[in-house]
Amino acid sequence: MLILHMRSIEHRATVNSAKERISIATFHRPGMNRNLAPIPSLVTPERPAFFERIGVKDYYNGFFSRELQGKSYIDIIRLQNEISK
Structure with missing residues (x-):
């Protein structure tokens, strides 16, 4: 399987110009012994994970164990590098 990083004119979203927008790929019932990770071929020094x-x-x-207040879980597990700040 080949996965490419590409911009699409068909993918539209309403965005807030003051905040970043993220897209999250999800999978139905991934195996519990599997890992979730960035695709290595898409991680570069210019585009870190x-x-x-x-x-x-x-x-x-x-x-499922976090409290329902505060940041979303995706924000909690995000790496704090210069680009993602």
Whole structure:
């Protein structure tokens, strides 16, 4: 399977010019022994990863055990590098 980084004129969204917009790919029932991670071929020094590799089980444990106030879980697991700030 080949996954490319590309801009699409068909993908439209209403955005807030003051905040970044992220898209999250989701998968239906990934195996609990699998990992979620950025695709290595898309991570470069110019485009560093925003998230570390995390096990599906660890992701679900963190997601379902957090309090419902404050930041979303995706913000909690985001890496704090210069580009993602």
